[in-house]
Amino acid sequence: MQWLCLSCCLMHFCGQTTSFDLNIKTRDRECIKVQCIRLHIKETEMLCLRDFIVFISVIVLIVQSSDGSEIIGGKEVQPHSLPFMALLQRPLCGGILISPTWVLTAAHCADIKEVLLGVHSIKESETESRQVREVVSHVRHPCYDAENYANDLMLIKLDKPVSQTKTVKCLNLGKTVRDPAAGTSCLVAGWGKTNNMGRKMSDVLRSVNVTVIDRVLCNTGEYYSLNPVITSGMICAGSDGKNVADTCEGDSGGPLLCNGELIGVTSFGQKCGLIKKPGVYSFLSQKQLKWIKKTLDKSEI
Numbered sequence: 001m002q003w004l005c006l007s008c009c010l011m012h013f014c015g016q017t018t019s020f021d022l023n024i025k026t027r028d029r030e031c032i033k034v035q036c037i038r039l040h041i042k043e044t045e046m047l048c049l050r051d052f053i054v055f056i057s058v059i060v061l062i063v064q065s066s067d068g069s070e071i072i073g074g075k076e077v078q079p080h081s082l083p084f085m086a087l088l089q090r091p092l093c094g095g096i097l098i099s100p101t102w103v104l105t106a107a108h109c110a111d112i113k114e115v116l117l118g119v120h121s122i123k124e125s126e127t128e129s130r131q132v133r134e135v136v137s138h139v140r141h142p143c144y145d146a147e148n149y150a151n152d153l154m155l156i157k158l159d160k161p162v163s164q165t166k167t168v169k170c171l172n173l174g175k176t177v178r179d180p181a182a183g184t185s186c187l188v189a190g191w192g193k194t195n196n197m198g199r200k201m202s203d204v205l206r207s208v209n210v211t212v213i214d215r216v217l218c219n220t221g222e223y224y225s226l227n228p229v230i231t232s233g234m235i236c237a238g239s240d241g242k243n244v245a246d247t248c249e250g251d252s253g254g255p256l257l258c259n260g261e262l263i264g265v266t267s268f269g270q271k272c273g274l275i276k277k278p279g280v281y282s283f284l285s286q287k288q289l290k291w292i293k294k295t296l297d298k299s300e301i
């Protein structure tokens, strides 16, 4: 089983994924996909501790090259229509308020000091709508791997609970999350860059609809070519084939919402708005939801 899996991964690396897609029946293809991904996860878990040590040095690189995360092709949202959106700084990232004291974001958004809730326009003072909190602790996913972006999730604890108002509201996590089918339309939002040029972020919160892309397709040579491997813990989503739609730098840590449900967290991408290099989102699988619940429960004691 092991070497079968290994050879499947090697074949993938040799750029043969396309032929899998074309010549092998779906059931077999699924099997190959699962085996390949399983090996990858094993490696990730083994490397988990070691990577924790090299974590700090890698983070700088990630933050500077995480171009996959300003809203491209989107539009300004109705102010405060996404009241769970958090603005994290510095670096600038998005986040999701999931309880009065916890914000979910991406693990690569390291060193966040301050969390702002109820923001629409960054440059306005918005004293009526905003609540600002300091960060007491960061809980990075224990298996976050900065090299291949696995488990790019982090929980941030606020110094004191927010009060829920019209402009600040928690997004309740569901108990189960279904892997969204390819073709599903989902919403992403953030204050990130709106094009590949320069470093300017958006002043106002923007959102765009992205379309989920099949993982096998997303791993083919035309797309990410297994560099990195898009695992079952990730979701590729981007253009519907006609319009460019993507997240970009500064959108990391924000939500991927499918039918109003939180399904993922903005993680990475190569440049922004390239149709064959869609945004990649950490998938809030059953396992990840359990980790979130456990972490929140443990620290409420």
Ligand SMILES: *[C@@H]1O[C@H](CO)[C@@H](O)[C@H](O)[C@H]1NC(C)=O
Pocket (backbone or CB within 6 Å): 074, 075, 187, 207, 208, 209
């Ligand atoms: C996303 O799609 C929904 C449903 O089709 C639509 O109502 C909404 O305006 C779209 N949002 C954006 C930002 O394009």
